Amino acid sequence: MNWPLFWALLFGFGMVIGNIMLVKHSAKIKMPSLKDAKETHPRPVNYNNDVTHHRSDAEKRNSPE
Structure with missing residues (x-):
């Protein structure tokens, strides 16, 4: 008998x-609805709403020049 073929077929069927x-x-597992997830995990409040965010030189976008 060809043992490598046997092991390959056994592995494939497994x-x-x-x-x-x-x-x-996984079909038996009940997933929570999105509505329940939003109620139990509220969004964190961002108190740092600074619109004048300055980018450093490393964060600047590349220009074609």
Whole structure:
């Protein structure tokens, strides 16, 4: 018997069966709705609303010149 072929086929079937089992398991998990997630995790308030943000030389955009 060709042992490398045997191990390759065994590995391939194991991957397929494992992925099918993972999909079946994840189908049972209940995900919270987006509305619930927004209520439990409010957005942080940004008190530093400085519109005069100055970029350093390293952050400046490249110009074609």
